[in-house]
Amino acid sequence: MSLIYKIALSMIQNVGHITAKHLLNHFITPEAIFKASKQALMRVPGVGVITAQHILGKEALEKAREQLKFIEKYQVQVLFYTDDNYPYRLKNCEDAPILLYYRGTANLNHPRVISIVGTRMATSYGKLLCKQLAEVLAPYEVLIVSGLAYGIDVNAHQESLTHGIPTIGVLAHGLDRMYPQVHGAIAKKMALNGGLLTEFPSFTNPDKENFPKRNRIIAGISDVTIVVEAASKGGALITADIANSYHRDVYAFPGRTTDVYSEGCNVLIKTNRAGLINHAKDLPDFLGWEEPLKKLVTIAEVSPLTLDEVELRILKVLKVSDLNIDELSRQLKLPQSRLSLHLLNLEMEGLLISLPGKRYQRC
Structure with missing residues (x-):
């Protein structure tokens, strides 16, 4: 009652x-x-x-x-503001939600919580940084948080899963739906090693005004926020500013002055709103962490049984050399609209990476 x-x-x-x-x-x-x-x-x-x-x-x-x-039908956990299992870092923020809805297995009061945010238009540089972060952070038994959006967010989640790191997706809608829909598959995996968290009740749409609210949870639930790639405007910069207002650490990777999706990171560093991080291996030192708590997780290969026939054909073609989507479409005799979904799935499984010019390469 x-x-x-x-x-x-x-x-x-x-x-x-x-x-x-x-x-x-x-x-x-x-x-x-x-x-x-x-x-x-x-x-x-x-x-x-x-x-x-x-x-x-x-x-x-x-x-x-x-x-x-x-809640009862889908076994959703309700985390109330005064409950012991409510995220204590978030509780220290004045505008913390009075109530959260959660599906997952990870401890939201994990000893080390890192948020990774960035542009929805991630480049190969940004994806590489996400991979390096996961490789470096895996031995330190961290929990990685992001917003399950396109680009850096989903790459951070995927690399976390690949390296055995629990990862939380903070949503701007209810737990009865997934936005974007294409991230439904990775969301199911996250629920088994991490979780999905939101302040919005079921039947809430991903309306525009919900995303800044979502961003404050990403910033507030973490010890540190890392901006991987960001344009001059966008949600990643909002999250960084909120984290600063909560007196949390913020770090950003620099980019070339000509890189559109590093412009926001460069500005954060230039204006002292974020510390400069040159390589993921610098982060444990910045945070004062001791030696890794465990050995690196061995990355298991994805079983061919989890891939469909089209995806196996894609991997076979890319075994020879990297190709752009036009060449893949021609060789496989598939429309690009259908091909794109399979490419995204293979990318999320960590079996290929996208390169500039819509080219794809096997990992």
Whole structure:
């Protein structure tokens, strides 16, 4: 029964996370909030007549009951602000969500948590940096967090899985869907070695305004945020700025002055909003970590049984030399629209890498 009140507290109209915490501090339990009188509610900072009426109404509790059906059906963990398993790093941030929804196996209070963020238009340079980061960080038993978006995010998750590192994807929507849809396969793997985390209840769309909210969780749940590649504007820079506001460490890889997707990193370094990191192996020293806690994980080959016929043909063709997508399409006699999905799957499995000019090479 108490879980319904916890969920309902996050669903009251006109009540944000800060007001919800004021209510919680005043009444101690979520249930007591919903059973309080109108006069008692209005003594809480930020609660006026209209807000008190929303609390005493039935709408939030009805929404919570619907949400509870989804939670029980799909075994979703609900992490409430006062729970012991709520991420303590995030709890220290003033605008931390009052409630989180989580599906996964990783400990969100892991001793070492690293966020990796960057552009959705990752280059071969950015992908190589993600690979190096995973190789270096694997022996230190870290948890890697990102946003499961295109580009650097999904590369960070994939390299984490490849190197046996648990990885968390923070979502800008409910756990009933996946955006982008093509990342559904890797999301399933992450749920088994890491997890999926969101503050948004099921049936929430990935609306534009949700992404900055998602970014604050990425920044707040981590010890350090690493920006791999970033243009002059975008979510990665927002995440870096939020991390700075939380007094967390931020590092960025530099790029050439002519590289569009290193411009944001260079600006972060130039303006002292991020420390410069030349190579992934520098990071443990910067963070004051001792020797690695375990030996490097051996990377297991992906079984051919997990690949379909088209993907096996792609690997066979690329065994001779790297090719661009036009040449692959011609040799395999497949339309590029269909071919692209298979190429992405092979890339996520760590069996090939994309190069400039839409060329692909076997790993």
